[in-house]
Amino acid sequence: MRNELEYIYLVYQKGSFTKAAQALYLTQPALSIAIQKIENEIGMPLFDRNQKPLGLTAAGRIYIDKIEQMRVLETELQSQLLDLTDMNTGTLRIGATSYIISRILPPVLLAFKKEYPGISLDIVEAGAYELKELLRDRKLDFTFISQLAKDPDFSYYPGFRDQIILAVPVSFPINKKLRKAAMTCADVQANRHWDSGQPYINLKDFEDTPFILLESKYDLRRRTDAFFSECAASPNICMEITQIVTAFSLALTGIGATFVPDRAVKENHPELVFYKLPSQQTVRNMHIVINNKRYMSKATNRFIDMFVSSYKIGHNPMY
Numbered sequence: 001m002r003n004e005l006e007y008i009y010l011v012y013q014k015g016s017f018t019k020a021a022q023a024l025y026l027t028q029p030a031l032s033i034a035i036q037k038i039e040n041e042i043g044m045p046l047f048d049r050n051q052k053p054l055g056l057t058a059a060g061r062i063y064i065d066k067i068e069q070m071r072v073l074e075t076e077l078q079s080q081l082l083d084l085t086d087m088n089t090g091t092l093r094i095g096a097t098s099y100i101i102s103r104i105l106p107p108v109l110l111a112f113k114k115e116y117p118g119i120s121l122d123i124v125e126a127g128a129y130e131l132k133e134l135l136r137d138r139k140l141d142f143t144f145i146s147q148l149a150k151d152p153d154f155s156y157y158p159g160f161r162d163q164i165i166l167a168v169p170v171s172f173p174i175n176k177k178l179r180k181a182a183m184t185c186a187d188v189q190a191n192r193h194w195d196s197g198q199p200y201i202n203l204k205d206f207e208d209t210p211f212i213l214l215e216s217k218y219d220l221r222r223r224t225d226a227f228f229s230e231c232a233a234s235p236n237i238c239m240e241i242t243q244i245v246t247a248f249s250l251a252l253t254g255i256g257a258t259f260v261p262d263r264a265v266k267e268n269h270p271e272l273v274f275y276k277l278p279s280q281q282t283v284r285n286m287h288i289v290i291n292n293k294r295y296m297s298k299a300t301n302r303f304i305d306m307f308v309s310s311y312k313i314g315h316n317p318m319y
Contacts, residue, residue: 097125169252178201185269214244
């Protein structure tokens with residue numbers, strides 16, 4: 001029965017009997033017969049074969065939900081058993097956005113791997129909302145979030161702080177007007193934007209400037225909309241995308257201005273200048289979040305301790 005359940009789950013993931021059979025090194029007829037055997041036993045189909053990719057029937061959805069629950073329990077059983085090995089082996093599954101993976105995690109990942117080389121690190125890259133759902137489904141050990149919520153399923157740990165700044169291609173005419181407020185990459189790296197004496201800009205001056213913004217479902221876009229609203233300004237949106245790192249790269253080419261976290265500015269980019277924004281929402285307190293219903297392994301605890309120590313914000317759960 002275990003094999004049949006794995007077959008069902010892989011067909012669901014692949015959306016095709018043919019692709020699932022290839023992944024399992026089975027013939028497509030053999031895979032179909034194995035699943036049809038289960039369908040005959042329960043007296044109803046699991047897949048809607050008229051859809052492409054294959055869709056689930058009501059019975060199929062029940063099966064997939066229960067299979068996923070079984071997979072989570074097996075993972076947590078393995079984690080608890082591996083904790084008896086004093087972290088000589090195991091897997092840590094971390095969810096993060098491309099910005100956090102590329103700009104925040106690397107030094108902690110390196111330190112952790114040096115101390116615990118037997119622990120595998122599985123990094124899942126996705127948007128913040130998708131990561132939160134993966135955590136809720138207990139498919140991640142932890143992820144990062146900026147918006148705290150009184151959710152009994154989750155506990156939060158202080159992670160790191162950043163500030164959102166405006167990145168503008170140097171070729172844009174607006175920079176001549178705002179020369180005194182402009183910052184270079186070196187200024188940002190020196191934390192000049194945190195200085196209370198650093199001049200703010202007014203986004204009303206940028207209404208004719210093309211902007212590259214994140215899509216509306218993301219926290220940074222919600223903050224961006226607030227920035228414009230507070231200045232009674234409207235953005236000239238030339239492009240909407242899904243990743244901060246991509247927006248930053250496109251701004252470097254001169255396509256448009258964008259909003260980026262200060263920690264994204266790691267290298268020297270003479271193609272851009274940066275501005276401080278007059279909003280309390282520019283400062284983000286990013287938190288590590290765990291699912292209270294998922295077993296918290298020694299590896300998870302240790303990684304969080306190392307992360308918090310690295311960014312020195314504190315290490316006690318907030319709630």
